[in-house]
Amino acid sequence: MLTLWLALAAGIWLLIPLALLHANFVLDTGITLVRRIFRGERWYDAHREHFYQRLIRSGKSHPFVTGLEMALQGVVLGLMVLYLHASVPVRVGLVVLVILIWLAFFGYCERSFRRSNVK
Numbered sequence: 001m002l003t004l005w006l007a008l009a010a011g012i013w014l015l016i017p018l019a020l021l022h023a024n025f026v027l028d029t030g031i032t033l034v035r036r037i038f039r040g041e042r043w044y045d046a047h048r049e050h051f052y053q054r055l056i057r058s059g060k061s062h063p064f065v066t067g068l069e070m071a072l073q074g075v076v077l078g079l080m081v082l083y084l085h086a087s088v089p090v091r092v093g094l095v096v097l098v099i100l101i102w103l104a105f106f107g108y109c110e111r112s113f114r115r116s117n118v119k
Contacts, residue, residue: 016091017080020098024073027102028052051109058109058116072105 003022007015019026032050036043048057055065076098083094 016095017083020080020083020095021073021076023076023098024069024102024105027099028106031106051106054113055109057118058112059118060112069105072101076101 003015003018007013007018028051032047033043036047036049041047048054052065052069056062079094079098083091086094
């Protein structure tokens with residue numbers, strides 16, 4: 001809601017870069033929710049299936065996971081600063097790049113989890 005409020009107050013054109021600053025959380029939650037529904041699990045029950053949780057369960061430390069996500073978020077922030085001054089084709093590329101960054105992170109989390117043989 002804060003993102004929407006800021007975009008409405010400062011200019012609706014800010015909605016995309018502000019929303020992309022939250023892409024990690026939105027994509028992680030969305031993918032996890034869809035995955036749980038398709039597996040027939042009760043999506044509203046407590047669980048440990050978010051990507052960052054799976055990475056920790058695979059044996060990575062909390063500081064490592066937090067640091068990695070913070071570094072990626074810093075990259076995304078830099079890309080969104082570029083977005084503010086970019087042409088439309090470059091903006092489209094930056095949107096795709098941010099999504100790919102988080103999907104690559106999720107892929108890394110999933111590979112680490114599956115290789116660890118944790119249930």
